[in-house]
Amino acid sequence: MTLTTDTTAPLVLIVDDEPAQLALLSYNLKAAGFRVATARDGEEALLAVAEQGPDVVLLDWMLPRLSGLEACRQIKASPQGREAAVIMVSARSEESDRIRGLDTGADDYIVKPYSVAELIARVRANLRRLRPVATGQALEIDDIRLDPDTYLVTRAGEALHLGPTEFRLLAAFMERPGKVWTREALLDRVWGREIYIDTRTVDVHVGRLRKILCSTGGTDPIRTVRGAGYAMG
Amino acid sequence: MTLTTDTTAPLVLIVDDEPAQLALLSYNLKAAGFRVATARDGEEALLAVAEQGPDVVLLDWMLPRLSGLEACRQIKASPQGREAAVIMVSARSEESDRIRGLDTGADDYIVKPYSVAELIARVRANLRRLRPVATGQALEIDDIRLDPDTYLVTRAGEALHLGPTEFRLLAAFMERPGKVWTREALLDRVWGREIYIDTRTVDVHVGRLRKILCSTGGTDPIRTVRGAGYAMG
DNA sequence: CAGCATATGACATGTTTATGACAATTCCAC
DNA sequence: GTGGAATTGTCATAAACATGTCATATGCTG
Incomplete structure (x- = not known):
C-alpha cells in the first residue's frame, strides 16, 4: 500500500491520556492512510484543534484537566472545531445511555471495548460526510x-x-x-x-x-x- | 493459462478462523498460481487489506470479533478495498443471506460445501473483471x-x-x-x-x-x- | 464622491515534467 | 563461457507549466 501523508490526507486528532492507547490508535490510523495528531488532555486538544484543524477528533470521555464532555463543547464552539467531526469514546460503565442524551454536539459515539476496525470504520463514515473527495466520490x-x-x-x-x-x-x-x-x-x-x-x-x-x-x-x-x-x- | 508467482500475480486474501480451512485454501490457491495472504478475523482482514491491497478477498461469513458481513462493508468503504473483489463464503444457503451479502457490496457469493475447483473458478471469474491482464484477456x-x-x-x-x-x-x-x-x-x-x-x-x-x-x-x-x-x- | 474591497493582467520565480546520454546489468545465442 | 544486443536506473539539462506578488483597474457601500 502507498501511505498518503500529503496534505490532502485526512487528519485525525486523537485525544487520550493513556500513552498506550494513543500509540495503538496512532499506529492503526496511520496504517489506514490517515495523518495523525495527538493530545493528552482537553486543553491540549483545544490547542491542537485550533492549530491544526483536524477533520476528525477522537475524544476520550475521561480526561484530566478538562473533561471530554467539556472539551467537546468547546471544540464545537470554535471555528475550526465546527468543521470537524467529533467522535466521543467512552467506557460502557460510564452511563453510555445518558451520553447520547447529552447535547455535546458530538457527531458520533463509540463505546469501549471497541475494535480498532470498528473505530476506523466510524472515522471513515464520518469523513465520508465531511470530505467526499478523500473517499473518491x-x-x-x-x-x-x-x-x-x-x-x-x-x-x-x-x-x-x-x-x-x-x-x-x-x-x-x-x-x-x-x-x-x-x-x-x-x-x-x-x-x-x-x-x-x-x-x-x-x-x-x-x-x-x-x-x-x-x-x-x-x-x-x-x-x-x-x-x-x-x-x- | 499459467499464472506465475511473481509480483504481478494476483494476490488473494483469505479470511477464515479455521486454521485447517486456511491451510487448505492457501495451498490450493498457491498451486493455482496466486499469491496468498491470510487473516483469522475481520480486524486482521481490514489491516491486511489496507497494507497489502489484495485483488480478491475470500471472506468467511462467520468470523470472531468482526463478522464477515461487517468486515465486507468496511473493506468496501476503504480506498484499497474499493479496488478489490470480495467473495463471501458461507455455510448457510438461505436466499436472504445471499441478498444481504451482495447488499453490503460483496462482488460474489459462494456456499459451503464447495469444491476447490469451483472456488478457484470464482476467483478467476472475479479477477477477469478486475484484472483482465492477469487472466489473459x-x-x-x-x-x-x-x-x-x-x-x-x-x-x-x-x-x-x-x-x-x-x-x-x-x-x-x-x-x-x-x-x-x-x-x-x-x-x-x-x-x-x-x-x-x-x-x-x-x-x-x-x-x-x-x-x-x-x-x-x-x-x-x-x-x-x-x-x-x-x-x- | 470617498474609501475600501475585489478583480485582473503582467511578470519573475520556482517547481514539475520531459528528454537525451550513459554506465551497469541482464539476457541470449553461439 | 563470450560477445553483443537489449534493457534498466540515474543523472544532467532543457522545456513546460504553475505560482505568488505586485501594480493597476474596477466595482461596491455608504
Whole structure:
C-alpha cells in the first residue's frame, strides 16, 4: 500500500491520556492512510484543534484537566472545531445511555471495548460526510463535475484543464456547496497549514478558476461574499 | 493459462478462523498460481487489506470479533478495498443471506460445501473483471491493443515492440482506463512493493512508452496530470 | 464622491515534467 | 563461457507549466 501523508490526507486528532492507547490508535490510523495528531488532555486538544484543524477528533470521555464532555463543547464552539467531526469514546460503565442524551454536539459515539476496525470504520463514515473527495466520490454542482479518481473536471460535458491548485480549490468549494470560505480557511485547506502566503493570492486563484470554469460559456458559479470570502453553489 | 508467482500475480486474501480451512485454501490457491495472504478475523482482514491491497478477498461469513458481513462493508468503504473483489463464503444457503451479502457490496457469493475447483473458478471469474491482464484477456483502448497471452501490443494493427517494464506499465494503464496513477502507485504495481527506486524513473519509462506508442503516428494516449501522476484513456 | 474591497493582467520565480546520454546489468545465442 | 544486443536506473539539462506578488483597474457601500 502507498501511505498518503500529503496534505490532502485526512487528519485525525486523537485525544487520550493513556500513552498506550494513543500509540495503538496512532499506529492503526496511520496504517489506514490517515495523518495523525495527538493530545493528552482537553486543553491540549483545544490547542491542537485550533492549530491544526483536524477533520476528525477522537475524544476520550475521561480526561484530566478538562473533561471530554467539556472539551467537546468547546471544540464545537470554535471555528475550526465546527468543521470537524467529533467522535466521543467512552467506557460502557460510564452511563453510555445518558451520553447520547447529552447535547455535546458530538457527531458520533463509540463505546469501549471497541475494535480498532470498528473505530476506523466510524472515522471513515464520518469523513465520508465531511470530505467526499478523500473517499473518491465524484462531485457535481449544476453542470460542473469533478472526479477525484481521474482528476477530470467537466462543465456541461466539456473537459476543462485546471492546474493542481485550481483543482484543489474547486474540490474544496464543491465539497461544501454553499459554504462561504474565508481566504484564511481556503489557505488552510487548499495550500496547507504550514504555509505563509498573502491572503490576496486567493483572489488571484479564484479569478483563474473562474476564467477556466467560464471558458466554455455559462455563468460564473463562484459567488463573492464581500467582506467574507467565496462560495459556490 | 499459467499464472506465475511473481509480483504481478494476483494476490488473494483469505479470511477464515479455521486454521485447517486456511491451510487448505492457501495451498490450493498457491498451486493455482496466486499469491496468498491470510487473516483469522475481520480486524486482521481490514489491516491486511489496507497494507497489502489484495485483488480478491475470500471472506468467511462467520468470523470472531468482526463478522464477515461487517468486515465486507468496511473493506468496501476503504480506498484499497474499493479496488478489490470480495467473495463471501458461507455455510448457510438461505436466499436472504445471499441478498444481504451482495447488499453490503460483496462482488460474489459462494456456499459451503464447495469444491476447490469451483472456488478457484470464482476467483478467476472475479479477477477477469478486475484484472483482465492477469487472466489473459486482451485489452483495448482506442486503437491500442494489448494481449497478455502473446505479449503482443499493436496500435492501429501495427505491431509494437515493448520491453518488459514498458509492457507491465502499459498493462497497468489499460486495466484501469482513466484512472490517475501516482508515481508511487505505479512503482508498487509495475515494479513491486519491496523495491526502492527513484520516483523520477517512472517519468523516464512513461517517456519511453510514449515514444513507442507514437512511433507509428497517432496522438499521445497518455495523459500527464501535473502534481498527481499519469493516466490513459 | 470617498474609501475600501475585489478583480485582473503582467511578470519573475520556482517547481514539475520531459528528454537525451550513459554506465551497469541482464539476457541470449553461439 | 563470450560477445553483443537489449534493457534498466540515474543523472544532467532543457522545456513546460504553475505560482505568488505586485501594480493597476474596477466595482461596491455608504
